[in-house]
Amino acid sequence: MAVPSGPVAASTEAEVAMFDFVDAYDRAYEVAAEQHGLTPAQACVLGRLTRPWGMSELAGVLGCDASNITQIIVRLEARDLVRRETGPHDRRSRQIVRTPEGEARYAEFEGSFAFARSAVSQLSLAEQEQLTVLLRKALSSSPR
Amino acid sequence: MAVPSGPVAASTEAEVAMFDFVDAYDRAYEVAAEQHGLTPAQACVLGRLTRPWGMSELAGVLGCDASNITQIIVRLEARDLVRRETGPHDRRSRQIVRTPEGEARYAEFEGSFAFARSAVSQLSLAEQEQLTVLLRKALSSSPR
DNA sequence: CTTCTATGCTTTAGTCAATCAAGTATCTAC
DNA sequence: GTAGATACTTGATTGACTAAAGCATAGAAG
Structure with a gap:
């Protein structure tokens, strides 16, 4: 469904935009992933x-449980897009590595996820810089 | 997990921003929903x-199957946040209506989904306008 | 060296979102 | 009044996600 969806009630123009x-x-991401046989989470x-x-490093940046990552990796591994190697120093840990097919698949996905690229292409260089500055500034109130 | 997550490889500053x-x-939306006992889709x-x-009207704007909406509405109804009335003219159809509790719950959610609001508050009025224009322009390449 | 505890990951069980295919009820048109 | 379309529901399946419990290894303390 690609939530969030639906502008909230008393919103300013900027909020709606x-x-x-x-x-x-979000929708573009979803569509591009699907076009290459990936779920958004897998992509x-x-x-x-x-x-x-x-594994836990991934769970960390993605803000989810390690067991969630396990499942996603298992599915990716079953399709040879990823390999799970035992950590060289700590045998409890795993090193997740993209296989060549994984590399290729992701490159394809990225190629067809044209949203950000084509969004940028609508803007002049000066506008791109402006947008970057404004988005960063807008973000400056939120954590992380 | 709030995908999409992870900047793509050869990205410009603007794309990363x-x-x-x-x-x-997305993360803020998810967190706010959860704080009020809602899933993102429910919110x-x-x-x-x-x-x-x-029902099909909802499925239309949200870009998903009607049966998906059925399930979400069933869960919302079970918690008295929503009521399903039979359409006045067409008895096949349903009119989905928020209950007072539903109204209240959503208002609470909206109140704590401070992201957009506080993002806007970081910007001057002129900047807000600029951002709106830039986002709209960036969007102008994509469908819908 | 042994035990104790912490860590890194997996397993299992459960919920929810989402899709597809098939079903039911109602409406519309002939 | 029957035929076909429409509006929604049901059932089955997949995947994301969480929480709790488990297993193996690492590191520390005795």
Whole structure:
């Protein structure tokens, strides 16, 4: 469903614009993932693996339980998009690595997730800079 | 997990900023919903009901299957946040209406979903306008 | 070296969102 | 009044997610 969806009641123009933007972004992400046989969560995890990651490290950045990651990785591994290696120093830990197919699949996904790219392409360089500054400033109130 | 999460590889500053913003927005929505005993999808549906809606009408705007809406409404109804009335002219159809508790609950949710509000509050009025214009322009390439 | 505790991950069980296919009831048109 | 469309529900299946319990290994304390 790509929630959040639906502008809230007494919103300013800016709030509605943010809302619409986020909604469009989420939907585009979902669609692009699906086009390449990935769920959004799978695409998201696969995208992080530009280097080997531990399970709890992934759970950490993605803000979810380690057991959730286990399941997602199991599914990715079953499709040979990812490999689970035992940590070199600590044999309890795992190093999650993208396989070549995983690399390729993610590259394809990223290629068709045109949203951010085409959003940027609507703006001049100066506007891009402006937007970056405004978004960062808007974010400055929130944690993380 | 609030996907999308994780900046893509060769991204511009603006793309990363968009990404971070969307991610923060989604997470804040999720957290606020949970604080009031709602799932994001439930909050999202509840938020639409400022007037009576039909099931397929909801499915339409939210871009999902009608049977998905059925389930969400059933859960909301079980908690008395929503009522399902039979359509006055067409007895196949349903009019979904928020109960007073539903109204109250959503108002609480909206109150604690401070993200958009506090994001806006970081900006001057002129900046708010600028951001609105830029987001709309960025969106202008995408469908819907 | 042994035990105790903490850590890193997996397993299991449960909820919810989401989709698809099939079903029921009602409406509309002929 | 029957045929077909429409509005929704039901049932089955998949995946994301959480919480609790479990297992193996690591590190520390004795």
